[in-house]
Amino acid sequence: MSTVVHLSGPGRPGTDLKELLSRTALGDREAFGRLYDAVAGPVLGLVRRVLRDPAQSEEVAQEVMLEVWRTCARYRPERGEVLAWVLTIAHRRAVDRVRAAQAAADRDRRAAAASHTPAFDEVAEQVEGRLEREQVRRCLKGLTELQRESITLAYYRGYTYPQVAELLGTPLGTVKTRMRDALIRLRDCLGVGA
Structure with a gap:
């Protein structure tokens, strides 16, 4: 046909x-x-x-x-x-x-x-990386739920602040404030210089 x-x-x-x-x-x-x-x-x-x-x-x-x-x-x-x-x-x-x-x-x-050439002390670098990740996880647990969710969405999943606000159903200003506070708390917890 x-x-x-x-x-x-x-x-x-x-x-x-x-x-x-x-x-x-x-x-x-x-x-x-x-x-x-x-x-x-x-x-x-x-x-x-x-x-x-x-x-x-x-x-x-x-x-x-x-x-x-x-x-x-x-x-x-x-x-x-x-x-x-x-x-x-x-x-x-x-x-x-x-x-x-x-x-x-x-x-x-x-x-x-x-072309990959292993670093001089690759094992030491891997251990150090694991310890740093554990410290970040511990510090993230010290944040409020909204702060932790906001940081996770923005920094680990790549969402913009407006997208984070929309996903969490929270005003953009609130998300920005919580993110700023969370970053300050993380900096202090991780012992990073100001």
Whole structure:
């Protein structure tokens, strides 16, 4: 069963995607514009599901549409619908981008592992780090619940003060005051110079 997507607008009769693609293959920019309008949404949706990064998804979707423009003469109607052909291109591009990112991350990891030289006294540093973490935990326990939650959300989870206020259902001014007081108490507890 063949699905034909019809586009219509003021003064335009319905046009199917195959016709738009064949006109695009002849260099018809208006046909490509209408084809773009018809398939760009599904292309971006598919790419975004694969990449999950909005900025990269938009970039790859644009690359896909450029590839459609350049290669539309290669489309063969007997092999499938236009939208399926375009989405196949989109899926391949998105997967290629994921693979390239993974390969780069793997190369970086290998380079970092190869260049890692252990510190002179790595065991002593690890013990010192554990002791410092324990001291911070002990000092955090000395804070009020609101102070502890605010510090945890802001410094350990990366939320901004307005986001912390919203998450805790507390006025922004109150959160800022509690955070300032908490930081002073932590500084004193940890013995950090003023």
